Amino acid sequence: MSWTEERIDKLKKLWGSGKTAAEIAEELGDVTRNAVIGKANRLGLSTKSAPAAQKPKKKVIPSHRACQWPIGHPGEANFHFCGDEAVPSKPYCLKHCNMAYQSKDNS
Numbered sequence: 001m002s003w004t005e006e007r008i009d010k011l012k013k014l015w016g017s018g019k020t021a022a023e024i025a026e027e028l029g030d031v032t033r034n035a036v037i038g039k040a041n042r043l044g045l046s047t048k049s050a051p052a053a054q055k056p057k058k059k060v061i062p063s064h065r066a067c068q069w070p071i072g073h074p075g076e077a078n079f080h081f082c083g084d085e086a087v088p089s090k091p092y093c094l095k096h097c098n099m100a101y102q103s104k105d106n107s
């Protein structure tokens, strides 16, 4: 098969849309994944979106642990957890730590 202008256009579009070379090869038909990568390289398309260059996304580690203090009542539509930055080694933020541990600490 040959790279007609139409196919090259399509390759560029698909490549730009972030599809993998394998997906592009399938869309174009009658072409291998390697041929797609080779053609893309020759066209000077960004290799950033090439599958080989893709790295698994890093897990986003929250910079802080969220306060687990429940706001409202479970089952209510607006029930949620506080979500403020929790005190290290505590499940709640400072405010809710004070509420949670007040009676215990004062006894």
Ligand SMILES: [Zn+2]
Pocket (backbone or CB within 6 Å): 067, 068, 069, 082, 083, 084, 092, 093, 094, 095, 096
């Ligand atoms: Zn809180």
